[in-house]
Amino acid sequence: MITLRGLTKRFGAATAVDNLTLDVVPGRVTGFIGPNGAGKSTTMRMIVGLDRPTAGEALVDGRRYATLRHPLREVGALLDAKAVHPGRSARNHLLAMARSNGIPTRRVDEVLDTVGLANVAGKRAGTYSLGMGQRLGIAGALLGDPGVLMFDEPVNGLDPDGVRWVRELMRALAAEGRTVFVSSHLMSEMQLTADQLVVVGRGRLIADAPITEVIAGSSSTAVLVRSPRPAGLAELRRRLVAAGRAVEQEDDGALLVTGASVEQVGDLAHEIGVRLHELSVREASLEQAYMELTAGDVEYGALATTGSGARV
Numbered sequence: 001m002i003t004l005r006g007l008t009k010r011f012g013a014a015t016a017v018d019n020l021t022l023d024v025v026p027g028r029v030t031g032f033i034g035p036n037g038a039g040k041s042t043t044m045r046m047i048v049g050l051d052r053p054t055a056g057e058a059l060v061d062g063r064r065y066a067t068l069r070h071p072l073r074e075v076g077a078l079l080d081a082k083a084v085h086p087g088r089s090a091r092n093h094l095l096a097m098a099r100s101n102g103i104p105t106r107r108v109d110e111v112l113d114t115v116g117l118a119n120v121a122g123k124r125a126g127t128y129s130l131g132m133g134q135r136l137g138i139a140g141a142l143l144g145d146p147g148v149l150m151f152d153e154p155v156n157g158l159d160p161d162g163v164r165w166v167r168e169l170m171r172a173l174a175a176e177g178r179t180v181f182v183s184s185h186l187m188s189e190m191q192l193t194a195d196q197l198v199v200v201g202r203g204r205l206i207a208d209a210p211i212t213e214v215i216a217g218s219s220s221t222a223v224l225v226r227s228p229r230p231a232g233l234a235e236l237r238r239r240l241v242a243a244g245r246a247v248e249q250e251d252d253g254a255l256l257v258t259g260a261s262v263e264q265v266g267d268l269a270h271e272i273g274v275r276l277h278e279l280s281v282r283e284a285s286l287e288q289a290y291m292e293l294t295a296g297d298v299e300y301g302a303l304a305t306t307g308s309g310a311r312v
């Protein structure tokens with residue numbers, strides 16, 4: 001478990017992380033998302049003692065990182081995949097990490113196997129591709145078989161096969177009861193990987209909720225209603241609009257209702273005697289929900305060059 005209490009980091013006048021309080025619990029993949037510069041990396045760096053909080057604290061299983069005797073056995077982290085000496089082989093890099101944490105050598109070969117680098121483990125890390133570097137970083141995080149794992153942008157630079165491998169790895173680690181905290185800008189991937197989401201903007205907490213709740217809360221999540229009776233559907237529409245719901249009509253005549261639950265729409269249809277052929281939820285994508293949540297917190301926005309003209 002990771003516990004953040006009033007966690008704050010200021011760099012001079014700028015506040016990178018602003019009073020974050022939350023728990024990242026075991027047995028789930030918790031996605032950590034937010035616009036560029038929102039404070040995700042700084043938060044993760046404070047959890048593993050690489051940055052010192054200006055105020056508040058970050059604890060791993062109730063303890064500060066600095067007080068852990070064998071930290072790699074408690075918490076593994078992929079923070080900067082390039083933070084490997086380029087002249088060192090992957091195997092030697094992991095061996096040095098293992099020695100300093102009382103981890104047996106055979107574990108080095110195990111994790112090299114797990115991440116698919118066994119065949120190139122003797123090559124200098126400086127010759128590795130971006131994706132291979134990510135795999136080496138992940139191997140380092142797994143090395144101590146820790147109960148808490150953090151990954152900052154783990155799929156960065158990976159090919160589709162690698163992206164899928166990371167997704168399955170995260171899910172498997174959480175299923176084993178570990179705490180998995182992972183940041184990413186790829187919302188479609190997050191939607192497939194995470195159970196819980198922590199959303200930050202300008203250092204502050206915007207949301208901490210199950211992914212299903214985040215998506216259900218989006219204004220793009222709607223109820224789809226289809227009926228063989230156009231007159232009945234028109235009456236349903238009139239009633240819904242009168243009740244303050246937003247209703248759109250699809251090209252095939254179906255209604256898309258926002259701001260009402262399936263139960264409410266179904267009950268109303270029953271009340272006025274409209275026969276239905278479909279009543280279902282059309283879920284927003286995580287990307288849509290994310291865009292709404294963070295709309296006011298995008299720090300490095302550019303003017304859109306096409307479409308709506310909205311700042312993105």
Ligand SMILES: Nc1ncnc2c1ncn2[C@@H]1O[C@H](COP(=O)(O)OP(=O)(O)OP(=O)(O)O)[C@@H](O)[C@H]1O
Binds near residue numbers: 039042043
């Ligand atoms: N060492 C530092 N000195 C000064 N400012 C810093 C330092 N590290 C981070 N910052 C600033 O803190 C803010 C948060 O940065 P951080 O890298 O934590 O954001 P992030 O959410 O990880 O962003 P991204 O998605 O772009 O990786 C940014 O404004 C950044 O410029």
